[in-house]
Amino acid sequence: MLEWILAILILIGAFFTLVGSIGLYKLSDFYMRLHGPTKASTLGVGAILIASAIHFSFKTDGVSLHEILVTLFLFITAPVSAHLMAKAAIHIKVKQVERTRQLEEK
Amino acid sequence: MIQRLFPHPLLSLILWGIWLLLNNTLSAGHIVLGAVLAIFIPWLTSSYWPEKILIRRPWMLVLYIFRVLFEILVANAVVAKLILGPQKKLKPGFLHYELQLTSPVGIGLLANTISLTPGTVSCDLTKDRRYLLIHALHIDDVEAIRAEIHRKFEKPLLEIFITC
């Protein structure tokens, strides 16, 4: 039973990690590429880390929770780095796909 | 006295929790050592934290975190579908979001949440802190995205953070 849960969590994690990188490879401009890694990868790594926490909690007696720390750290830092990268890209005027919707004047 | 000893009670609590998690233990020695660090680090760095973080309803914050986690799960499925599908159909674009929040921590939390959830990344904040520049992976209806952000995330945050 435990093995099944672990296997499913690991596969979900690996799948989302892969989707993030596929997005990075496939999408057509920088701003679109930003979406893949910041979301898919964090959940992917999060699922794998939770699997690791469950695995080591049951293998050794006592709870192993320090994997949560990495998950927490990634969930806090991923949006920050995405924000800064987007800001840098806007600053040096990276090209956008032509069909990008532009800002309305205000 | 209590004020001087714990300039930032929330920071102390978080530091203590992180120390225990980092050492992966609940032994008495580490509890004491962690408590000492949790008191001294905020005390030494208090001059770098000028403003006080005021949280009106801590329970709402916990509820908010669970809601965001759920939204992240949904968002990942949506974004995965968008990425794996044909990309000719995607209509990316920028949009401005008018903020009602005024507390800096609240704005930061909202920007982080937006970056973590459905196909949107916060890119910039205007100088006067009134508009958030957002890039969306797929826009069908701009107003719908704005309304969704307001309903799901900004409203709870407005109730949690008071303006200082």
Next chain:
Amino acid sequence: MLNLALSIAFVMVGIAILLSFIRLIIGPNTPDRILALDTLYINTIALLILLGINLQSALYFEAALLIAVMGFMGTLALSKYLLRGDIME
């Protein structure tokens, strides 16, 4: 069961690392390369944790934590460099 899942996961994460490496090489401009590096370190954390489960060792966790901290710092410094033309001010 677990071993099979681990093998599949290793392959998937390996392909993910390869894809971000390709983006790192071809990336048309600098922000693309920064983003590729960012993805690369996140994928490396996943690979290390998987290796830890595979080898039944909790030692790899510390390395993963260090990579997370250092990678974030690297991304931050590179973006700051693009924004200001300087890291330290």
